[in-house]
Amino acid sequence: MKSLSTRSLRAPQRLALGFVAGLTALSLAACTSNAREDSSSDSGGTSNADKGSNDEAGDKVVIGFSAPAADHGWMAAITNAAKDTADNYSDVELRVPAGTNDVNLQISQVETFINDGVDAIVLLPFDGAAMTPVALKAMQAGIPVINVDREFDDPNAARVTVLGDNYGMGVSAGQYVCEQVGDDKNAVVAEIAGIDSLPLTQDRSQGFKDALAECGQNVDNRVAADFTVEGGEKAASNLLQAAPKIDALWNHDDDQGVGVLAAIKNAGRDEFVMVGGAGSANAMREIKSGNSVLKATVIYPSTQGADGIKLARLLVQGKSMSDLVEVEVPRTIQLFAPVVTEDNVDDYLPSAFES
Template structure:
């Protein structure tokens, strides 16, 4: 009988202690069960090579910081992008990061998001009249100045040039054009043909070169708003046996552009360290979601409001510094850049 009572006491003690331990489990696991910060990332499209890199770095950084990222691709359709942002609002995102198809078209849906308490980050392209919580990009006026300087430094006075800018719906394009004209005005270079490529469609550059050649066969330079446009511009020049003898500029340091630079058919590209941009944007998004100060002193006017502006510096890249900036910097691989060059 004593033996049975003793065993019973032991079992009661074990169950009692076990219950005590279980009652403390929620406190131990509290941090692990907290809801993660939710970020909606809305892209214009992935047609431009660099956007895939921006996405990957942003998502990786945000997830390392404990957030979850929902990526949506509008495929260049502004109405689709607005619909996707509305989806983010319905899902109760903490932050929405927008690479705008149209810099002005999103202001109403952005207002709706802000009224729902969601923070808004304009990534790379400013959202006009939208009073975003942060705009993060490069110095786009300087991008235009760097392109123009390459043309001015390499073309004799009186030379004819063609300009193929991006779409007017992209606010950055206006800034690039401003930077371009600040250098070109008074340079004695003649802009014989100019076009804005709708939706950044590369074939517009191909057509522009042919239209310019109808005006004059003497083309000394072609400014391309990005490297994708430069691909088609160089193709048109090559068909007219002009590739390599015409100064061609681009932007983004795409692999194909870097290959053309070492091969001699593109003169320069403007490199924008997108890894740095995407990483910083993810870090700022987390801070905004937590209600922390972002400590940004610079502002830019969006047409109505002065909004916080994080401005990164672009770098002009040509054959003289491509190895140092692009290859040694880890942006592109040497064997891929020099793939078609026998004498490396």
């Protein structure tokens, strides 16, 4: 489902970020990796870190982590990955109150972190605008805030912001569709969006539209769902009734995609290729089976909270990202939105979230 209040980037900013997003994500993964290059262990952790590396144990770091309730596969994966990452470090103490969709309760959680004097706060806001004042309060108290996924209204409310790429998701999906249908003037392209009022949905749709324009295509049929299985099934049923012929379909979210696929099966439709969104494990298993209309999905990383934990540790210990010449942790990191197909699904399936 992803962010409820992600603020939109203007098109020039998106295009500029598009080139560097993949490099930034690779740098983050490489320079903060738990695993030694010469180690055969998959467990990582500070006990295996080379002396002088970023992963070598240092001063203890107390991190407060707050996120919305895990009522969606992607959101549950965010919190679980953050906990797992913290467990890999003997010098990290992670404090995680129960996830909540109550803004006032989440504000209270952050105020508790401030009063307790934690070293850093990693915060995925239920509502970025509503959480901005308390994040500013933490920053003013000298506690660095790492803002994850849903941006604050004021850039001063966070030392680092870790983002997915909603516009880039649309671009990646559109580019894949272009590869499938080419410049066929008779091709019918359909789209099942998320919640239309959300900036993230608008960004995804705009990216999709822009990418399709490059091969002379456009969206011929479009409906919106609500990021739920039930909503996906209803929206897909309506779409299939309205469009007797479809060549390619992009569904924004793999959780609602469970319902979309059910509607497609019930309608007995299999004449088109479908692209998913977010990168759930069940979607990837469908892709790997080779027996589904679902042929690809576009990743919206559920590692953002885990990346936030690593970045918080680096900040507090006065370290930088070792693969960069820059001596400070960057202010903004935007993760890439790759396309997963049958050809590369085995690379992504182990880290995918369950819907």
